[in-house]
Amino acid sequence: xxxxxxxxxxxxxxxxxxxxxxxxxxxxxxxxxxxxxxxxxxxxxxxxxxxxxxxxxxxxxxxxxxxxxxxxxxxxxxxxxxxxxxxxxxxxxxxxxxxxxxxxxxxxxxxxxxxxxxxxxxxxxxxxxxxxxxxxxxxxxxxxxxxxxxxxxxxxxxxxxxxxxxxxxxxxxxxxxxxxxxxxxxxxxxxxxxxxxxxxxxxxxxxxxxxxxxxxxxxxxxxxxxxxxxxxxxxxxxxxxxxxxxxxxxxxxxxxxxxxxxxxxxxxxxxxxxxxxxxxxxxxxxxxxxxxxxxxxxxxxxxxxxxxxxxxxxxxxxxxxxxxxxxxxxxxxxxxxxxxxxxxxxxxxxxxxxxxxxxxxxxxxxxxxxxxxxxxxxxxxxxxxxxxxxxxxxxxxxxxxxxxxxxxxxxxxxxxxxxxxxxxxxxxxxxxxxxx
Amino acid sequence: xxxxxxxxxxxxxxxxxxxxxxxxxxxxxxxxxxxxxxxxxxxxxxxxxxxxxxxxxxxxxxxxxxxxxxxxxxxxxxxxxxxxxxxxxxxxxxxxxxxxxxxxxxxxxxxxxxxxxxxxxxxxxxxxx
Numbered sequence: 001x002x003x004x005x006x007x008x009x010x011x012x013x014x015x016x017x018x019x020x021x022x023x024x025x026x027x028x029x030x031x032x033x034x035x036x037x038x039x040x041x042x043x044x045x046x047x048x049x050x051x052x053x054x055x056x057x058x059x060x061x062x063x064x065x066x067x068x069x070x071x072x073x074x075x076x077x078x079x080x081x082x083x084x085x086x087x088x089x090x091x092x093x094x095x096x097x098x099x100x101x102x103x104x105x106x107x108x109x110x111x112x113x114x115x116x117x118x119x120x121x122x123x124x125x126x127x128x129x130x131x132x133x134x135x136x137x138x139x140x141x142x143x144x145x146x147x148x149x150x151x152x153x154x155x156x157x158x159x160x161x162x163x164x165x166x167x168x169x170x171x172x173x174x175x176x177x178x179x180x181x182x183x184x185x186x187x188x189x190x191x192x193x194x195x196x197x198x199x200x201x202x203x204x205x206x207x208x209x210x211x212x213x214x215x216x217x218x219x220x221x222x223x224x225x226x227x228x229x230x231x232x233x234x235x236x237x238x239x240x241x242x243x244x245x246x247x248x249x250x251x252x253x254x255x256x257x258x259x260x261x262x263x264x265x266x267x268x269x270x271x272x273x274x275x276x277x278x279x280x281x282x283x284x285x286x287x288x289x290x291x292x293x294x295x296x297x298x299x300x301x302x303x304x305x306x307x308x309x310x311x312x313x314x315x316x317x318x319x320x321x322x323x324x325x326x327x328x329x330x331x332x333x334x335x336x337x338x339x340x341x342x343x344x345x346x347x348x349x350x351x352x353x354x355x356x357x358x359x360x361x362x363x364x365x366x367x368x369x370x371x372x373x374x375x376x377x378x379x380x381x382x383x384x385x386x387x388x389x390x391x392x393x394x395x396x397x398x399x400x401x402x403x404x405x406x407x408x409x410x411x412x413x414x415x416x417x418x419x420x421x422x423x424x425x426x427x428x429x430x431x432x433x434x435x436x
Numbered sequence: 437x438x439x440x441x442x443x444x445x446x447x448x449x450x451x452x453x454x455x456x457x458x459x460x461x462x463x464x465x466x467x468x469x470x471x472x473x474x475x476x477x478x479x480x481x482x483x484x485x486x487x488x489x490x491x492x493x494x495x496x497x498x499x500x501x502x503x504x505x506x507x508x509x510x511x512x513x514x515x516x517x518x519x520x521x522x523x524x525x526x527x528x529x530x531x532x533x534x535x536x537x538x539x540x541x542x543x544x545x546x547x548x549x550x551x552x553x554x555x556x557x558x559x560x561x562x563x564x565x
Contacts, residue, residue: 218521229529235541237541239541423508427508435473
């Protein structure tokens with residue numbers, strides 16, 4: 001077992017990752033039981049009842065149009081309310097399941113590795129000569145390559161497995177499964193290499209233009225810039241097709257082509273979500289998930305800054321008052337700030353999928369051009385958030401075991417850069433797709 | 437997101453309020469997000485009869501987006517305070533992004549009519565391919 005902030009990490013410490021995985025899975029199961037099965041089944045009954053009422057009302061010729069509209073509106077509300085709880089429950093279960101697999105498999109893989117001899121590590125100066133480079137990212141990327149090559153077949157196989165159509169062929173799953181296995185090995189090995197890292201041996205660039213800077217930081221900035229280009233393609237594609245659409249606003253302003261009628265108006269996602277949107281479905285509640293998510297990302301950006309600030313603060317003191325309970329000492333404070341960031345990011349994913357389910361239920365599907373660009377762009381952003389959350393799982397684990405301090409806090413700093421970028425991308429996506 | 441000595445505005449804020457630049461940046465980001473959502477949520481400016489037009493919404497969204505983007509990049513991502521090479525790296529793709537916005541995003545030959553001429557360059561390949 002390692003002690004404090006030195007770099008003796010015994011294999012047994014990885015057992016803690018397996019325990020954390022179990023705890024996360026338990027939270028997921030409890031949340032699913034409460035939201036999906038508990039409240040969800042009540043809401044489902046209410047929805048079925050409202051659906052039956054609407055069916056009966058359609059046959060009743062004595063009802064006025066406004067009465068029929070009210071009953072229909074009640075049915076839609078009941079459906080969306082049911083979807084909210086069911087999708088939230090299922091999403092929390094799925095997210096916690098993936099977290100548990102990631103953390104549990106990584107922890108198990110590392111706990112059974114041959115124990116390394118750390119006898120020479122008693123002399124800390126030795127580590128100044130060791131570098132923190134790793135071949136694991138290459139292994140990881142090879143896994144991603146294979147996974148994506150097999151992804152179309154993998155989707156078909158999963159559809160058949162979940163009885164959504166098609167015939168299941170085991171061969172469909174082979175390439176992606178190999179890819180996933182390699183990804184897991186790459187990630188687990190990466191963790192194993194990084195966990196003992198206490199800040200000595202950070203590789204420094206020796207030539208221009210980043211001379212004297214940490215190579216990891218420079219590499220991360222270059223990576224972020226490539227991500228800017230990725231999101232720019234989504235945004236420019238959206239702009240290109242958006243300028244072609246005869247939206248409600250363009251129609252009202254007389255900017256649509258000659259002969260266009262109200263029936264030709266194209267509904268965007270914001271028309272469904274925004275109060276006063278052309279679809280007529282938008283109100284405070286439809287706007288809420290997107291707005292809450294925007295605040296959640298900003299708060300999570302701040303909590304990760306606080307995690308880094310606490311880790312780097314040599315003179316950190318526990319706060320007085322109620323916060324002392326949450327932040328009793330420096331190591332726990334860093335861990336808890338990271339857990340808060342993880343929780344906020346997870347909430348972002350849950351709310352996003354709830355919102356998507358509402359949009360699909362109201363007819364805004366991926367089968368249309370406007371649906372396609374919306375789901376692809378916001379989905380790509382959601383995927384970035386999710387990947388960030390998987391990385392954050394490891395940060396929480398390290399904060400809980402080895403700990404972060406002023407020597408090795410750059411691990412939080414570099415991840416924080418990525419996390420802030422995800423926030424930055426949302427600053428553009430939210431107004432463009434949700435408000436405009 | 438690195439550590440550096442507080443100078444100028446950052447030091448002044450810390451001295452006057454006891455809170456660092458990260459705290460105030462967070463507050464400003466929260467305020468402008470509220471402002472952004474409010475601009476779309478309300479049809480008239482609360483307490484007045486002034487209608488919030490679509491052009492006003494555009495202006496608000498763009499200005500707020502720039503302020504929020506600056507706040508995140510400069511303070512949370514710490515481009516202010518880090519060596520200039522990081523800012524230059526961050527700005528490197530801007531030219532390509534602008535080209536994509538103009539050359540792809542705003543050059544749709546089938547776009548709705550009456551867009552300004554600069555939005556629909558008269559590129560033959562786009563109309564006659």
